[in-house]
Amino acid sequence: MKKINYEKYHWRKIKSTTMTALSIMSVVIAVIPLFLIFFYTLAQGISALNLDFFIHMPKPVGETGGGMANALMGTAILIGLGCLFGLPVSIFAGIYLAEHGNNTFGQIVRFFTDVLSGIPSIVVGVVAYILVVVPMKQYSALAGGVALGILMIPTATRTTEEMIRLVPHSLREAALAIGLPQWKTTLRIILPTALKGITTGVLLAIARAAGETAPLLFTALGNRFWSTDLGHPMASLTVFIYDYAKAPFEDWNRQAWGAAFVLIVLIFIVNMTFRFVTRGRYGDHQN
Amino acid sequence: MVIIRIKGTVMIETLQKFSPAIVSHKMDLKLEAKTVNAFFGKTQALQNVSLSIEKNHVVAIIGPSGCGKSTFLRCLNRMHEVAGGTMNGTILLDGKDIHENDPVNLRRRVGMVFQKANPFPTMSIFDNVAAGLRLNGMAHNGHIAEIVERSLQQAALWNEVKDSLSKNGMSISGGQQQRLCIARALAVNPEVLLMDEPASALDPIPTAKIEELIYELKKDYTIIIVTHNMQQAARVSDETAFFYLGEIIEFDNTKKIFTAPSIKQTEDYVTGRFG
Numbered sequence: 175m176k177k178i179n180y181e182k183y184h185w186r187k188i189k190s191t192t193m194t195a196l197s198i199m200s201v202v203i204a205v206i207p208l209f210l211i212f213f214y215t216l217a218q219g220i221s222a223l224n225l226d227f228f229i230h231m232p233k234p235v236g237e238t239g240g241g242m243a244n245a246l247m248g249t250a251i252l253i254g255l256g257c258l259f260g261l262p263v264s265i266f267a268g269i270y271l272a273e274h275g276n277n278t279f280g281q282i283v284r285f286f287t288d289v290l291s292g293i294p295s296i297v298v299g300v301v302a303y304i305l306v307v308v309p310m311k312q313y314s315a316l317a318g319g320v321a322l323g324i325l326m327i328p329t330a331t332r333t334t335e336e337m338i339r340l341v342p343h344s345l346r347e348a349a350l351a352i353g354l355p356q357w358k359t360t361l362r363i364i365l366p367t368a369l370k371g372i373t374t375g376v377l378l379a380i381a382r383a384a385g386e387t388a389p390l391l392f393t394a395l396g397n398r399f400w401s402t403d404l405g406h407p408m409a410s411l412t413v414f415i416y417d418y419a420k421a422p423f424e425d426w427n428r429q430a431w432g433a434a435f436v437l438i439v440l441i442f443i444v445n446m447t448f449r450f451v452t453r454g455r456y457g458d459h460q461n
Numbered sequence: 462m463v464i465i466r467i468k469g470t471v472m473i474e475t476l477q478k479f480s481p482a483i484v485s486h487k488m489d490l491k492l493e494a495k496t497v498n499a500f501f502g503k504t505q506a507l508q509n510v511s512l513s514i515e516k517n518h519v520v521a522i523i524g525p526s527g528c529g530k531s532t533f534l535r536c537l538n539r540m541h542e543v544a545g546g547t548m549n550g551t552i553l554l555d556g557k558d559i560h561e562n563d564p565v566n567l568r569r570r571v572g573m574v575f576q577k578a579n580p581f582p583t584m585s586i587f588d589n590v591a592a593g594l595r596l597n598g599m600a601h602n603g604h605i606a607e608i609v610e611r612s613l614q615q616a617a618l619w620n621e622v623k624d625s626l627s628k629n630g631m632s633i634s635g636g637q638q639q640r641l642c643i644a645r646a647l648a649v650n651p652e653v654l655l656m657d658e659p660a661s662a663l664d665p666i667p668t669a670k671i672e673e674l675i676y677e678l679k680k681d682y683t684i685i686i687v688t689h690n691m692q693q694a695a696r697v698s699d700e701t702a703f704f705y706l707g708e709i710i711e712f713d714n715t716k717k718i719f720t721a722p723s724i725k726q727t728e729d730y731v732t733g734r735f736g
């Protein structure tokens with residue numbers, strides 16, 4: 175039997191242990207900010223959180239109390255608009271890329287979708303400003319929706335594509351073999367099969383859009399009053415936080431913390447829903 | 462009806478000399494492949510394959526893996542091109558070139574059952590069978606239940622699933638799923654049924670069921686079945702074609718192929734000496 179070179183063996187052990195320790199440390203460091211943010215926001219904002227905060231309007235300057243009902247509503251409407259503008263494009267683009275995207279054009283589209291996902295959101299805001307705000311000569315919820323819609327496109331498109339690609343080829347063949355045309359095969363067989371996965375992508379895109387402030391600053395602008403008029407400025411959670419955090423009133427700062435906490439929880443819920451929805455992808459026995 | 466092809470030459474004339482009675486017998490041809498070549502990119506998968514298939518007959522295609530059996534089958538309903546393949550030569554269905562018409566119409570007449578059962582996972586058993594009718598707009602709602610029941614009965618599955626038609630198509634056993642796929646193919650009322658190793662993933666009992674089924678279906682359909690299982694070919698088919706390296710080596714009456722093949726290669730294969 176060959177003798178083990180213990181000197182080298184120990185050296186290898188030390189290297190291995192060091193690397194493991196470094197990896198664990200990195201993981202901890204990566205997660206620390208998340209917990210810090212979560213608990214610090216909770217600690218700072220908890221005192222602002224009560225039922226009034228959710229169902230009341232902001233109070234005029236100088237009065238304490240009040241809520242952010244308009245901002246909650248605004249965020250909901252803006253995300254709805256974002257979905258309306260962004261999702262149809264994303265889903266059809268995703269279908270195209272999956273079904274016919276194996277060519278140069280597909281590669282180009284894929285590349286630019288990836289580039290789009292890396293573009294700073296404030297730039298997207300400028301685009302929406304030029305596209306919508308300038309012609310309408312008014313800040314509006316519509317412009318905010320367009321900005322959020324554009325932001326949703328990369329995530330939603332690529333997820334749709336990936337999920338459609340995951341549908342086994344045998345299903346496509348089964349559908350074609352009973353005499354379905356290509357478009358019906360895609361629409362009625364492939365898309366429903368990939369639906370869970372696509373929902374995932376959509377939820378992720380929504381989560382991203384919900385947390386955006388920059389593109390809303392000069393599109394939806396923000397509004398201290400209740401407004402559901404799409405042609406006018408609209409409040410949103412993120413802009414509410416931005417305004418209240420830099421205000422010189424302690425009560426407002428506190429409310430900004432509260433709103434931030436609410437926003438984090440909302441995004442957390444969306445992500446959890448996404449985990450839940452995708453727990454079993456297709457192939458599991460339903461009913 | 463006997464046609465022997467040796468290495469690309471149709472031997473009907475030769476045959477006529479020896480046994481004119483056989484060839485002059487009026488053939489009711491359902492499918493006719495004439496010098497079919499099929500390719501995947503630059504790789505040739507089929508070379509000058511010619512084959513005539515009579516109506517209401519069961520034709521088995523045997524041969525070692527990679528010999529082009531499935532490719533030939535997939536040429537017959539133009540599924541070959543779905544996988545990105547190309548072909549030349551002529552394939553006639555009832556005397557008409559299948560490439561003249563839309564593949565969608567062709568596939569409604571030439572149904573297909575695949576090696577691996579592939580029910581639609583988002584649909585119930587009932588909806589799986591009804592899918593072809595509904596999505597093709599081929600029947601009004603009143604008729605669908607009737608056709609679904611008939612198709613499931615033809616596929617010998619009705620008694621097992623009649624109380625659970627709303628259950629998911631993936632929730633039944635593998636053998637049942639395969640018969641569900643057969644029912645789905647039958648529901649659109651095709652004239653020809655292509656079966657690509659339909660029982661290769663199944664236990665003996667569901668395999669026997671599918672074989673019985675093929676025997677029953679013969680009355681109404683023309684069936685072409687690709688199989689790895691020589692006993693199966695011998696049991697279910699009227700004629701058998703032996704493929705090797707993309708060519709038809711021999712095509713003859715099943716009994717003859719398995720008892721007295723004309724060509725040495727066929728004999729070697731059916732007796733298990735190679736392949």
